[in-house]
Amino acid sequence: xxxxxxxxxxxxxxxxxxxxxxxxxxxxxxxxxxxxxxxxxxxxxxxxxxxxxxxxxxxxxxxxxxxxxxxxxxxxxxxxxxxxxxxxxxxxxxxxxxxxxxxxxxxxxxxxxxxxxxxxxxxxxxxxxxxxxxxxxxxxxxxxxxxxxxxxxxxxxxxxxxxxxxxxxxxxxxxxxxxxxxxxxxxxxxxxxxxxxxxxxxxxxxxxxxxxxxxxxxxxxxxxxxxxxxxxxxxxxxxxxxxxxxxxxxxxxxxxxxxxxxxxxxxxxxxxxxxxxxxxxxxxxxxxxxxxxxxxxxxxxxxxxxxxxxxxxxxxxxxxxxxxxx
Numbered sequence: 001x002x003x004x005x006x007x008x009x010x011x012x013x014x015x016x017x018x019x020x021x022x023x024x025x026x027x028x029x030x031x032x033x034x035x036x037x038x039x040x041x042x043x044x045x046x047x048x049x050x051x052x053x054x055x056x057x058x059x060x061x062x063x064x065x066x067x068x069x070x071x072x073x074x075x076x077x078x079x080x081x082x083x084x085x086x087x088x089x090x091x092x093x094x095x096x097x098x099x100x101x102x103x104x105x106x107x108x109x110x111x112x113x114x115x116x117x118x119x120x121x122x123x124x125x126x127x128x129x130x131x132x133x134x135x136x137x138x139x140x141x142x143x144x145x146x147x148x149x150x151x152x153x154x155x156x157x158x159x160x161x162x163x164x165x166x167x168x169x170x171x172x173x174x175x176x177x178x179x180x181x182x183x184x185x186x187x188x189x190x191x192x193x194x195x196x197x198x199x200x201x202x203x204x205x206x207x208x209x210x211x212x213x214x215x216x217x218x219x220x221x222x223x224x225x226x227x228x229x230x231x232x233x234x235x236x237x238x239x240x241x242x243x244x245x246x247x248x249x250x251x252x253x254x255x256x257x258x259x260x261x262x263x264x265x266x267x268x269x270x271x272x273x274x275x276x277x278x279x280x281x282x283x284x285x286x287x288x289x290x291x292x293x294x295x296x297x298x299x300x301x302x303x304x305x306x307x308x309x310x311x312x313x314x315x316x317x318x319x320x321x322x323x324x325x326x
Contacts, residue, residue, distance in 0.1 A: 008308050012301045017068070019297040023290035024067045027077070071294060077287035081280070086291045089276060095176050096166055097265070097272035101257045103192040108199035109250065113243075115200075116207025120215065121234055131204065138201030143260075147194040147267035154190060162187045164269040195264045199253050206249055210242045217241075251307030255300040 042050075058066070070076075076086035115135075119128040138146075155163035167183030169176040178184025214220065215238055223233050258273075265274035273292060280288035 026290045076291040081283040104195035107196040112200045112203025116204040120211035135201035255303045
């Protein structure tokens, strides 16, 4: 177990160093940070003084090490467009993105897994075919189109839910949350459904495919021969083994939800990291772009590491192979 964790941790560190190097290249070769700091009217001597003070004349390995060191201490530079520390901008918008992503993942799990199991055990029923057709539509439709349809129906036509913004928020120790206000919860509904739609349909189809495969295994036939009821076979024997590979996909999709919430946040003007990133792209705000790249990569690496460890715990075959390799 310890050797497994160490290998995964070293792989995670290597990946983050590679991502940090890409972000460092963005800082170094996309635009001129000195020009953004001192302006176009500064003399060459003033620019050289600023470059020397920032360490931009140092060798590349030294600058990269300094860049990683600053990142580790939460120093992501200053936004070219807003003139504010990027760390404070991220801290202000991170709660909105994390709350939206958490709700989307939670919704996709509580809907996707039961629906996938149902379509597998009732594969020939009309409702199962309807769910599969709906999942195909969810996989095919672009996220922004789903969001626009929801806004048109629930906000414009019915007027039930707000079409943009986060609503009222409450500050809890520096964390601004919309969970504790009615307008915050109402504002969360449409973006959550939009972001969760694709993930839900993916989980439905994945669980169904894995469940159908597991139900054809020999041990399931043996369980039927022993006289076990269908309910016990489905939910105690088959589902347990179905969720082993599904756990990996769900864990990776959690990172994808955070990374690809950009479209949803743009459609609903949700004040999170995705909207901050879109505005940074428009104005070529390199510090925000590089910081967003590192932050999203860190989410992916941490979630992937957590999924690997969870997979190691729930799949005895991995533990057996580790013991055999020793």
